[in-house]
Amino acid sequence: MNVQFLSPRFSHRKDVDVEMLDGNSDEEQELVTPNLSQSMTLVTPGQLITSDTQFMRGHGTYIAPPERMTSSVAGAVERVNKLISVRPLHTRYTGEIGDLVIGRITEVSQRRWKVDVNSRQDGVLQLSSINLPGGVQRRKTEEDELQIRKFFAEGDLLVAEVHAFFQDGATNLHTRNSKYGKLRNGSFISVPPPLVQRCKTHFHTLSCGIDVTLGLNGYIWVSKHITQSGEEIDPDAIYSNQNELIDDSTREKIARVCNSIHALSQQFMYINDTIISYAYEASLEYHVRDLRKPDIIDAICMEVSAKISLGKAGVL
Amino acid sequence: MPTLISPSERDYILRGVETNIRADGRGRHDLRQITFETGIISQCSGSARCRLGEGTDVLVGVKVEIGDIEIDGAEEDFGGKKAKRGKVICSVECSPIASQQFAGRAAEDYNNELAQILDHVFNGPQGGINLEKLCIIPGQQCWIVYIDALVLDYAGNILDTIFVTTRAALFNTRVPKTSVQENEGIMEIEVFDDVDQAERIVGWDQVPIAVTLNKIGSRHIIDATPLEELTTEAKILIIVNKKGKLCGIQKSGEGSIEPSLLSEMIQTGRTIGQKMIRVLDDNLQREEAEMNSKRVKGQQFEKLGFFGAT
Numbered sequence: 001m002n003v004q005f006l007s008p009r010f011s012h013r014k015d016v017d018v019e020m021l022d023g024n025s026d027e028e029q030e031l032v033t034p035n036l037s038q039s040m041t042l043v044t045p046g047q048l049i050t051s052d053t054q055f056m057r058g059h060g061t062y063i064a065p066p067e068r069m070t071s072s073v074a075g076a077v078e079r080v081n082k083l084i085s086v087r088p089l090h091t092r093y094t095g096e097i098g099d100l101v102i103g104r105i106t107e108v109s110q111r112r113w114k115v116d117v118n119s120r121q122d123g124v125l126q127l128s129s130i131n132l133p134g135g136v137q138r139r140k141t142e143e144d145e146l147q148i149r150k151f152f153a154e155g156d157l158l159v160a161e162v163h164a165f166f167q168d169g170a171t172n173l174h175t176r177n178s179k180y181g182k183l184r185n186g187s188f189i190s191v192p193p194p195l196v197q198r199c200k201t202h203f204h205t206l207s208c209g210i211d212v213t214l215g216l217n218g219y220i221w222v223s224k225h226i227t228q229s230g231e232e233i234d235p236d237a238i239y240s241n242q243n244e245l246i247d248d249s250t251r252e253k254i255a256r257v258c259n260s261i262h263a264l265s266q267q268f269m270y271i272n273d274t275i276i277s278y279a280y281e282a283s284l285e286y287h288v289r290d291l292r293k294p295d296i297i298d299a300i301c302m303e304v305s306a307k308i309s310l311g312k313a314g315v316l
Numbered sequence: 317m318p319t320l321i322s323p324s325e326r327d328y329i330l331r332g333v334e335t336n337i338r339a340d341g342r343g344r345h346d347l348r349q350i351t352f353e354t355g356i357i358s359q360c361s362g363s364a365r366c367r368l369g370e371g372t373d374v375l376v377g378v379k380v381e382i383g384d385i386e387i388d389g390a391e392e393d394f395g396g397k398k399a400k401r402g403k404v405i406c407s408v409e410c411s412p413i414a415s416q417q418f419a420g421r422a423a424e425d426y427n428n429e430l431a432q433i434l435d436h437v438f439n440g441p442q443g444g445i446n447l448e449k450l451c452i453i454p455g456q457q458c459w460i461v462y463i464d465a466l467v468l469d470y471a472g473n474i475l476d477t478i479f480v481t482t483r484a485a486l487f488n489t490r491v492p493k494t495s496v497q498e499n500e501g502i503m504e505i506e507v508f509d510d511v512d513q514a515e516r517i518v519g520w521d522q523v524p525i526a527v528t529l530n531k532i533g534s535r536h537i538i539d540a541t542p543l544e545e546l547t548t549e550a551k552i553l554i555i556v557n558k559k560g561k562l563c564g565i566q567k568s569g570e571g572s573i574e575p576s577l578l579s580e581m582i583q584t585g586r587t588i589g590q591k592m593i594r595v596l597d598d599n600l601q602r603e604e605a606e607m608n609s610k611r612v613k614g615q616q617f618e619k620l621g622f623f624g625a626t
Contacts, residue, residue, distance in 0.1 A: 002346045003591050005599040008353055008367075104320060155320035184324035187339045188543070241323035248335055255341035262340075266370060288341030292369055293349050 002289070040268075043071040043086060050084065058085025075194075076268070089268065093119045093193040093217035095171050099162045100202040102183070102215030103173065105152050111145055113152055115160070118193060118217040121170040125152070125160060129174035131181065133238055151239050157183040157221065159213055178238075179203060183213070185243050186223025189258050191265035193218035197272050204273035210250070210257050212276060220271075222257045224250050252288055256280065259291035260300070267301040274311075278304045319417050321546040329547045333532045338544070344537045345588060350480065352596075354488040354603060356619050362489025362517075366481040368539070371471020373414075374478050376463065376485040380492075380517075382452065382505065383460040402450020402458040404443065406434035408465045408478065415470040430475060433566070434463065434482070437524065437555055442563035444522035445486070452494055453503050459491060461517070472541040475553065479526040480596060486523055487600050490514035524557035524564070525593055527585040531573055536581050538588060552578070554585030558593050562586065 043049060049061060049069045057063060060073045061084060071077070075088035095101065095117070103115035106122055114122040130151060132144060144151075152158060159180050160173040175181050193216065202214045205225055213221040224246050246254075260279035264271055282303040286296055329339060336343050348369030357363035362378040387398050408430040412419040418426075437443055450459040463485070465478045493513040495506050508514075529536045530548040540548065549571025555564035562582065567573070573581070 002343075003588070003595045004347070004349045005595055006349060006351045007599070007603060008351050104322070106320065156322045157325065182324075183322075185328070187328060188325060241327075243324050243327045243331075246328070246331065248337060251332060251335065251337045252341065255337060255339060258339065259341060262370075288337075289343065289346055292340060294351075 006294075041077040042075070042089075043077055044074050045072055047071050049077060049086075054082065055079075055084045056082050058083050060086030060088060087194045090192060091194060093117060095119065095162045095165075095217070097162055097164060099198075099216045100159065100214075101162060101171075101173070101217040102157060102159050102188075102213060102219035102221055103217075104219075105154050105156045105158070108148060108152070108154060111148075113148075115158070115173060117171060117173075117215075118190070118219060119171065121168070123160075123162075123171040123173050124166065125158075125173045125175070127151075129163065129172075129176060131176055131178070131238065152182065156241075157188060159183060159215065159221070181238050182241075183221050183223070184241065185226065185246060186211070186221055187254050187258055189220050189222065189261055191218050191220060191261065191271060192268070195265060195268065195271045196220075197270055199272055204276075206257065206273065206277055206280060208253050208257070208280060210253050212257065212261075212273065214271065214273075220261060222254050222261070224254065255288050256283055256291065259283065259288065263291065263297040263300050264304070266294075266297050269301060269304065275304060275308065278307045282307075319546070321543055325543060326547050329544055330533045333535050333537055333544075338537065340541070342539075344535060345584065347539045347588075347592070350477075352481070352484055352599070353619065354484050354600065355607075360485075361491065362485045362487075364481050364484035364488055366477055366484065367469075368473060368477050369471065371469060371541070372473055372477050373467070373469035374474070374481045375466045375468055376478070376481040377466075378482075378485045378489045379462045379464075380459050380489065381462065382457055382507070385451070385455060385458050387455075399455040400451050401447040402460060403447070404435070404438040404445060404461045404463060406438060406463045406465070407431050408434065408467070410467040410470070410474070413469075414467050418467075418470070430465075430478065433475065433526075433553070433564075434465070434478070437564055438463070440564075442524060442555075442557065442561070444519050444524060444557060445517055446519035449518040450491075452505055453496055456503065457505060461489075470542070472545050473528060473539045476526050476528050476539070479524070479555075480592065483520070483523050483525055483593075483596065484600060486517055486520040487597075489517050489520070491517055521597070522557055524555045525589055525596075527554045527556065527589045527592070528552070529554065529581045529585055531569075531571060531577070531581070534577070536577070536584065538584070552581050552585070554582060554589060556586050556589035558590065558597075560586050560590050 049071055051068050053067050057069050060071060060075060061069050062072050064070045071086045073086055073088040075086045078085050078087055101117050103117040103123055105113050106116045107114035111127045113125045115125050117123040160175045162171050163174040164172040166172060196214050196216050196218060204212045206212060209225050211223045211225045257280055260283050261276060264279055279300055282300045283291055290296055332338050333344060350366055350368055352364060352366040354364040356365055357377050360377040361380045365375045367373045385399055408427050410418040410423045410427055438445060452458055463482055467474055491514060493508040493515060497504050527538060529538055529552045530540045531550045532547050548569060550569035550573050553566040557563055
């Protein structure tokens with residue numbers, strides 16, 4: 001029975017003079033102060049980024065005449081060679097075709113589902129875009145339509161891919177792959193969408209034996225590792241809601257991974273499988289339930305960013 | 317924050333509660349860490365803000381104003397009592413910025429329900445606040461204590477946080493000193509503006525707090541997250557004060573609770589409630605002592621308020 005009260009602390013993040021961005025790419029302000037985990041320059045809408053014309057402007061910026069590159073969102077400035085963009089702190093997910101997303105069913109209609117994908121509009125999953133149970137590829141029948149809730153009902157979590165866009169900007173999803181479909185055996189956590197980087201694959205297994213599915217829309221599923229072998233999967237069970245038995249140590253590991261991801265998102269650090277593993281290792285010295293405390297989150301993220309810089313320097 | 321949950325998540329949470337490892341690693345009776353600050357709104361007689369973990373954020377402002385005593389229609393005995401008392405008027409607003417489910421008119425019912433609970437507790441016999449001391453001129457004028465709670469962020473467990481923040485705000489509240497003089501048959505009230513002469517609300521330390529116990533499966537948890545709240549079958553709200561006395565109890569939800577589990581839950585609620593009050597009081601005294609010592613030394617004491625604090 002743990003009860004703890006705290007007074008708020010002053011945030012130590014220092015804001016950097018953004019006008020200092022000059023052409024010297026090597027002289028980038030590596031302002032790695034003890035408390036600043038990543039050299040991050042935060043800007044607000046309307047703030048000048050640079051007046052230097054040699055830079056190209058990316059997302060989140062606009063040119064205010066005559067030649068001032070100004071930020072249009074509140075977020076962190078990112079520079080890749082000559083391209084400057086601003087990554088917003090809080091934003092809705094805007095998808096690209098081929099993105100992997102995790103969504104929750106909000107509505108069931110005649111031949112389609114509406115899916116919440118943390119975007120400005122609900123995504124659409126049509127009955128013709130899912131794999132019907134029975135293993136064999138078959139045409140959907142009227143019976144399938146009538147039993148639509150047998151596949152996905154309201155509240156179900158699923159992993160899908162963005163197939164196309166409708167005229168109004170809503171995403172059209174599909175789960176036509178054995179990797180996609182209903183999610184089970186784990187726990188759900190949500191982070192700001194810009195933190196999830198695009199990688200080759202979004203299904204990761206961490207060294208501790210926990211599966212992490214990173215949705216590009218900021219929804220993440222942490223689950224027990226299920227060893228899949230093609231022939232043994234019961235084709236009728238792909239829409240089952242039944243969880244497997246999860247033992248205590250796995251459950252604790254899942255909680256630990258969830259808390260590590262939460263710590264990374266609190267400090268606005270990028271999330272991919274390597275960084276999650278670093279955070280998981282850093283968290284091992286604390287008890288699981290303490291991982292949500294602000295000072296421990298700070299400690300973990302500092303260790304993670306130290307490892308990241310070592311990795312960049314080629315040491316790790 | 318979701319208002320829907322999938323059957324497999326529900327099952328995962330249920331089994332987690334059984335094995336005492338919840339989704340975020342807490343045990344069944346572990347509270348999230350609470351960050352609080354008092355005295356952040358200068359226009360109020362008292363204020364406090366509490367944040368539970370990185371989630372539920374509640375701001376409470378207390379304002380004391382002189383108002384008329386209304387007896388209207390109460391029978392003789394009760395009317396007599398009412399004539400010598402002040403009043404507490406509570407309101408709760410769940411701001412739409414807290415969660416999408418509070419957008420538009422959807423939160424109205426919920427706001428009224430929460431305000432009613434607060435009202436019943438503070439105006440009732442176990443409310444703690446000494447209402448008689450709030451009377452200025454019997455039958456005519458009294459202090460009215462307006463308690464306004466604003467929910468700024470939602471991550472489960474709103475009611476407990478509101479009560480804890482209210483208690484902190486009442487600790488912070490100062491009632492200006494008054495003196496009553498008779499002048500040609502008319503009673504006149506003089507209010508002293510001197511801040512140092514203002515008094516604490518008598519009975520603030522007897523103000524109770526709430527502990528919500530959620531029944532999931534055959535066990536119960538406190539301080540539920542939104543997904544855990546969606547998995548709850550039945551809830552018991554325990555209002556308990558410093559001495560461990562039960563000041564109120566309310567059951568909500570569609571599920572049922574066996575009598576033995578019920579007494580177990582009440583007992584848990586009382587123990588946890590008392591501990592919370594003890595730890596809260598210690599921290600409130602500590603914060604005030606720090607502020608006073610800085611003031612005595614002539615140092616600047618900055619309230620972090622909304623923008624500075626993490």
